[in-house]
Amino acid sequence: MASTLVDLEHAPYRNEGFCAALELAVAAARELGPVPGARDAGLDERVQRQAILRLRSGATANPGLLPLLAEGRFAALGAAVPGADEVSRALAVPDLFLLTAPPGTTRTMAVVEIVRSAAERGERVLLTAPATPAVEVLLARLPAGATVLRLDAGADHAGAGPGSLAAAAAGVQQRILARSQSAVHALDPWLGEPSPAMGWLRRLTTALAEAAEARERADRAAAHHDAAARAARNRLGAPLRERALLLEAAGRAVAQTAGQVDLLAAAMRRAEATWLRRWQINGLRHRLGEAVRLAAAARSASHQAHAAYDESAHLLTQEVEQDATVRAAADRAAFAEVAAERALESAERSAHHLTRLLDGVADVPGWTADAESLAGLAGRCHELEPVLRGRAGLLREWRQRAARPTRQLHAELLRYADVVATTCLGAGRPEHGDLEFDLLVMEDACQVPVPAALVPMVRARRAVLVGESRRPPLRDAEVVRAWLAARCPAGADAGVLSGLLTGSVFERVEVLAPAGNRAVTGW
CATH class of the missing domain: 3.40.50.300 (P-loop containing nucleotide triphosphate hydrolases)
Structure with missing residues (x-):
């Protein structure tokens, strides 16, 4: 200088x-x-x-x-x-x-x-x-x-051929194009009206909407099945209700006889402690023995009532399940649940495609296979789509300009030769x-x-x-x-x-x- x-x-x-x-x-x-x-x-x-x-x-x-x-x-x-x-x-x-x-x-x-x-x-x-x-x-x-550059060659002042300024500029342009090829490949799916990435994003949005509707239908079908099962139990549950009454009575008898045994046992302990007459103690002992036998009989009866109740409940469950109305409601609920799962699986497949398209061009948000997480991914992709589409368009336009012969690189090439x-x-x-x-x-x-x-x-x-x-x-x-x-x-x-x-x-x-x-x- x-x-x-x-x-x-x-x-x-x-x-x-x-x-x-x-x-x-x-x-x-x-x-x-x-x-x-x-x-x-x-x-x-x-x-x-x-x-x-x-x-x-x-x-x-x-x-x-x-x-x-x-x-x-x-x-x-x-x-x-x-x-x-x-x-x-x-x-x-x-x-x-x-x-x-x-x-x-x-x-x-x-x-x-x-x-x-x-x-x-x-x-x-x-x-x-x-x-x-x-x-x-x-x-x-x-x-x-x-790095050697020649400023003129033959009769052409602009220069041509190996080592010329034009050839060096063309070489730099080719290296720029080669190095940006991977970025073009990664951003290409985001370019177009509509772009492939936008197509997958629309599929994800549609699948999420369908999954939400299918989930609502499945929830309604499950609620209808529960209501039908309750109605069938009310309609077919008279024997079970009778068994329930007998079970309650047996329970009260067990509690009553157990309480009688406790009272007589306490009286027996007091009599023995106060040196009552023998005939009085023998009378209490006889009454206590009778109460124990009654309590055992009450417990046995209660066990039998429990068994009868459980058997009746099992039979009622089978009858409810075999009821035509309940079976129809259960089938509708099962079909609705399968439809909801399949709609969510479709959304998950679209999410996987979008994740691959985002790889290398933007931070990929983490997500799981549930509706809320997939909806978050869709929202993030909607935010990124115009940015990536604009970036892809600028890169394509820049590469088209970079591929054309230009003198813009000549000054910098000469500066660093x-x-x-x-x-x-x-x-x-x-x-x-x-x-x-x-x-x-x-x-x-x-x-x-x-x-x-x-x-x-x-x-x-x-x-x-x-x-x-x-x-x-x-x-x-x-x-x-x-x-x-x-x-x-x-x-x-x-x-x-x-x-x-x-x-x-x-x-x-x-x-x-x-x-x-x-x-x-x-x-």
């Missing part, structure tokens, strides 16, 4: 002459013709002017980029590591590093190693080249592991957002003019420029001199402007860079 610190002691560096020369170089390029990598002249000129504007205002990821390019003010290097190779040195330089190497496998592998090492360290890398084929060569050599690869001018396209990087690696920088190189350079804290020395000018020097003689504005430095039009960013920095910021390999 660009530095937001404000130095209150030192005024910010300004170099209006160099920035004005850059703008003149962009304007002159419109008349002199495009350089390698140009596609849309209008857009390319616009992104270069935006880069120059950021350079002039100091809104660059590397705050020292303007003095570095204008006057060669490089940041101080740390302690050099003895024997360090060019990859280690490139990663250690705080602002800009030049790697001079001829085209070939050695240079390609060095660039790939710089990109790979920086990505492994957690740095975001911008990999650029003046044209797409050079970018493709480097991407083909990058090892798997880092480890390596972003594009052409130098492609890095400034408006659809790529205001991206900034830890490291810029510019392949074939000897083919990139300074204004075009600024487009990726203003977005990176550090840069590695890869190229070769002593390359032919980017434009014919005679044509440039003729244009300068005819069109160079008054006050403009023709030498600086000529260098910007014919030379590359690699050549300009190569002249300014100290030895510690340069390395040569592959020669």
Whole structure:
């Protein structure tokens, strides 16, 4: 990210002459013709002017980029590591590093190693080249592991094919769709008019209503059976009532004779205690014996009365059960009870189906196989049904939108990619957002003019420029001199402007860079 610190002691560096020369170089390029990598002249000129504007205002990821390019003010290097190779040195330089190497496998592998090492360290890398084929060569050599996105492919600026931004977005969309498939499967039964879940909920409600009606009928039938049984007992119970009267009389006789025995036994104890005459005691003893015999006879009679009563009651129960009216009422009550149980079983089956449909999409309320608990489940499902139906509809609509090609994911993918690869001018396209990087690696920088190189350079804290020395000018020097003689504005430095039009960013920095910021390999 660009530095937001404000130095209150030192005024910010300004170099209006160099920035004005850059703008003149962009304007002159419109008349002199495009350089390698140009596609849309209008857009390319616009992104270069935006880069120059950021350079002039100091809104660059590397705050020292303007003095570095204008006057060669490089940041101080740390302690050099003895024997360090060019990859280690490139990663250690705080602002800009030049790697001079001829085209070939050695240079390609060095660039790939710089990109790979920086990505492994957690740095975001911008990999650029003046044209797409050079970018493709480097991407083909990058090892798997880092998240690599390319912003353009072939003649299509939007990008296509493996590794492109469109392909990465499509891959993310497919992963989103795959991960949400189970939720769709779980919520689908709640979608529709009527939905399958609503069908089972209606079955549950209907079954509960039928069970309630069947229970009322069963209760009425049971009450009618009880009333018929009572009427039959009253009609057929005369012998039992007679037996009941005899049983009551026998009970009274038992109680009376037992009381007589108790009284005589008490009198006998008193007589013996007061030394009454023998004939008096014998008389009491005789009367007590007679009372005991009568009490035993009363108890025997009571037992017989009980047995007769029980037998009569059993016979009455059988007669009542065999009574045609009672039997008809009992049959109706039994049928009504079976109907009530079956209606409740139907409600229970619907509840099991609803429970399975709720599993995974909402908390399943506990329930038991009784009318009150099932009614509570139905009420909860009625509360959840509109919520789940709406959720299912939103998820289906969201998945339909997620399945369509979209650019909405592009900004986030670019924000979190480890390596972003594009052409130098492609890095400034408006659809790529205001991206900034830890490291810029510019392949074939000897083919990139300074204004075009600024487009990726203003977005990176550090840069590695890869190229070769002593390359032919980017434009014919005679044509440039003729244009300068005819069109160079008054006050403009023709030498600086000529260098910007014919030379590359690699050549300009190569002249300014100290030895510690340069390395040569592959020669």
